[in-house]
Amino acid sequence: MIDGFIALYIFALAAILGFEIIRKVPVILHTPLMSGSNFIHGIVLVGAMIALGHADTTLEKVFGFIAVFLGAGNAAGGYVVTERMLEMFKPRKKKEDEGDK
């Protein structure tokens, strides 16, 4: 069971982590990163599956179906688009990772 305060700690730590990871990112990676983070919140699919998996009434089933449909689109679409963008970053002339910390 995650109570309010533990959730607060998780929220805060995850937020600081996200901030730190993005802080020194070269402009060249902005679009792929936005796309990549867009994929990561596709984890909402899992929540949608849990919600639909426990739906009883017709309304809940309809809403759950929509939620799973939308969540799966977020995850699958987000992955393909990000992968295609990052495909462009094939190591070419072997340049050192400028954004690495």
Added chain:
Amino acid sequence: MDMIQEYLPTLIKSSYFLAAILFITGLRRMSAPGTARGGIVWAGVGMLIATIATFLLPDMHNMVLILAALVSSTVLAWVSGKKVAMTDMPQMVALYNGMGGGSAAFIGAMALFNAVDHLGGCQAGTIVDTASSHDCLSGVTMVFAVVGVFIGAISLSGSLVAFGKLQGWIDKRYTFPGQHFFNGIVAIGTLGLGFYLMKDLNANYIWIFFGLSLLLGVLMTMPIGGADMPVVISLYNAFTGLAVSFEGFVLQNEAMIIAGMLVGSAGTLLTQEMAKAMNRSLGSVLFGSMGGSGGSAIEGEMKEIEGQDAAIQMAFADRVIVVPGYGMAVAQAQHKLWEMTQLLLDKGVDVKFAIHPVAGRMPGHMNVLLAEAGVPYDLIEDMEDINSQFKQTDVALVIGANDVVNPVAKTDPESPIYGMPILNVDEAKNSIVIKRGKGTGFAGIQNALFFAENNKMLYGDAQDAIAKLIQGLKAL
């Protein structure tokens, strides 16, 4: 069998934990060019593990429905994502992001409806069971459910409007007097209803609350001009992250809480960077107005140049800076551009690419396209690094960029883009602008550069214009 039953919850929890770690690692790897490609795979593996683990949860019903929705949507999104042109990527990100926000909003609404159905069946302030049931909502959970619906619904409808605008389906900004005041009233009203709803849970209120939140997303996005769209998409990306995180709390799912909040904060920072690059605060993007016909009229004439002459001018230059913009993306001219660049490099011309942080429709949009064409990183410079070099540049070649090279941003306090950092193309000894027609840019503002004494216009589609330059260079 009993053994499996006993350890299954631990296994599933561990899978979510692993997924969260993989997301964090994936995001970290994606933030450096060298490891970026692997990063998405790490995150992808995390998603796969979490999804499979969810199927193993005890007491899951409606498996047919789950599979139907999951498979149909995955196939659709996969195919559309594979087929879409590189130039249309930004609106696809907007679309998929809106879907995620919508998913979170529907999850929140389900939790609320479920709570209505079970009113009186549980003690106030308690949550029954863990992930398997959200029949009873504690006060804190209720707040998260409601706020998640609010943010997620705004992200859904707002992203769809952004998608429509970038796709060209909605090509106008819709404004009316007192709009921000009106939007503010709707926002306060919606949130007010949301908080009232926590006290007096009622299905009708949930419907109205959901509907108003969706409406608010549309109202917020309609008046925003295309030039600000990158910032808006990034903002909604952060919104979806937050909504997912909050609904993750409602469902007591740690992977959702962590991944959602990770994106929420990373997305917010990304949004701030973009707004900063445009010298605009987030507030002015959302509530200020942009575009229209503000600013003084510009006197003078635009001078045309032929492809052949432009090629000669560049071939005999010591230094050329190329400034790509949305016009290059639309015409898919990046490959031809690299071909042209190689010809110039062979002639000993020093060629650099100057990227404005918000050139195109998303930050980094140009970098992605140039990388696709095979332009090496070290020829590509950010605005801060290259802006001082324009003075020593013989020819600045602008390809379908407009507002980001408009000197009125420095000179005309009346102009709506006054104060926005621009690439100093006007300081170059000569400039050549490839442009489809004589119209104003995306923000609808006259560009003083086009009328400058040392500027020439090369009219035409970027692809054709560069083909002519290549022809000209080869003929030399």
